[in-house]
Amino acid sequence: MQPSVDAAIWIVIAAYNESNRLATTLKSIGNHAWIVVVDDGSRDDTFKIACSFPVWVLRHPINCGQGAALQTGIDFALSQGAHAIVTFDADGQHDPSEIRVMLEPVLSGKADIALGSRFLGRTANAPWTRRLLLRTAILFTRMTNGLKLTDTHNGFRVFSRRAAQTIRIRQPRMAHASEILDQIAKHSLSYVEVPVTIRYTAETLAKGQSSWDAFRITGHLLAGRFWK
Amino acid sequence: MNIFQWITIPLLATLAWLEIRAYLRNRQWIHVLREGVWLSAIILILFPGLTSRVASLLGIGRGTDLVFYAFMLLTTGILFHFYGRNYILRRDLVELARRDALRTATAGDGLTFIQQNAAANSVDDGGTP
Numbered sequence: 001m002q003p004s005v006d007a008a009i010w011i012v013i014a015a016y017n018e019s020n021r022l023a024t025t026l027k028s029i030g031n032h033a034w035i036v037v038v039d040d041g042s043r044d045d046t047f048k049i050a051c052s053f054p055v056w057v058l059r060h061p062i063n064c065g066q067g068a069a070l071q072t073g074i075d076f077a078l079s080q081g082a083h084a085i086v087t088f089d090a091d092g093q094h095d096p097s098e099i100r101v102m103l104e105p106v107l108s109g110k111a112d113i114a115l116g117s118r119f120l121g122r123t124a125n126a127p128w129t130r131r132l133l134l135r136t137a138i139l140f141t142r143m144t145n146g147l148k149l150t151d152t153h154n155g156f157r158v159f160s161r162r163a164a165q166t167i168r169i170r171q172p173r174m175a176h177a178s179e180i181l182d183q184i185a186k187h188s189l190s191y192v193e194v195p196v197t198i199r200y201t202a203e204t205l206a207k208g209q210s211s212w213d214a215f216r217i218t219g220h221l222l223a224g225r226f227w228k
Numbered sequence: 229m230n231i232f233q234w235i236t237i238p239l240l241a242t243l244a245w246l247e248i249r250a251y252l253r254n255r256q257w258i259h260v261l262r263e264g265v266w267l268s269a270i271i272l273i274l275f276p277g278l279t280s281r282v283a284s285l286l287g288i289g290r291g292t293d294l295v296f297y298a299f300m301l302l303t304t305g306i307l308f309h310f311y312g313r314n315y316i317l318r319r320d321l322v323e324l325a326r327r328d329a330l331r332t333a334t335a336g337d338g339l340t341f342i343q344q345n346a347a348a349n350s351v352d353d354g355g356t357p
Contacts, residue, residue, distance in 0.1 A: 037336075038329065041325075050336060051334060051336045051337065052336065052337050053336045053337065053338070054336055054337060054338030054339050055336045055339070056333055056334070056336065056339070057333070057334045057335075057336055058329040058330065058332075058333050058334075059329055059332065059334070060325040060326070060328075060329050061325055061328055061329075062321070062325055064322045064325050064326075065322075068322045068325070068326065072325075072326045072329050072330065075326065075330060076330055076333060170319065172318065172319070172322045223311070223312070223315050226312070227312050227315050227316055
């Protein structure tokens, strides 16, 4: 299985204890682009499974967090000459058939960044608590950086090379999603929201963020601003 | 002086002296702050009635309440300080983990030899942009 599409397109997948879902995700992406999987210090077979696919595999010796893993993957993709970098969840929430649609505004030069939006697209099996949490995050984002978005914590994004070089994710854990938006606003990068599908399952919901994490994320963002 | 004062005052005086010595060596303001804490403790232990007078001046009432509030504020400040230290340390740790991951990039089954070489050269040349 050889990547058959433009070699300058890289997909970065951060994975932590994803041995149950990673193989399905990698198979579903197929030959769309070069892929780098960042195993974020998993204690299961995530690394072994990733190595059985024609992808690059990076391994954090300890669990650093999704934000840290994404930045590691982005650094690697940039060092390989990536022109566009897609961030894609390892747990199968995203639909690989939408990668091309997400890439279009960045490759055509319409925007520096394409942000996936589940509220413009389709969201399957999302509980009301998750919807409420995400709506609150949208309001928080509007208040803090002025970006008018419909979905602020969607892991499906596309960065142009310039945007990936400009944005530096310093929030190692879940606060990185808000930090990316802060940096888009700070550096006046152009962005566009693209409707995407998010599929929630019992497994992904169990592993995903809880309502309490909203407070933790806010704390991390404040800490990041204080200790630069 | 009572037994408690005989025990604590020499101890606090030693700490205050060490703090002055440390400040003279490296001129860090944290030593001045800690010196203030040790000296305040010495004064309050030597003159217990002073806390009640200061407390009534501040409208708190009892001297023990004043000491308790001061302790709470100090603890909060110390926690904040160590949270920051931990935050910065964690960030440095992430950077180390990242360098290690980039240095040991592994090609999965099926990647072409040419691609492997290209990536290896790129990482060796400095890796991260």
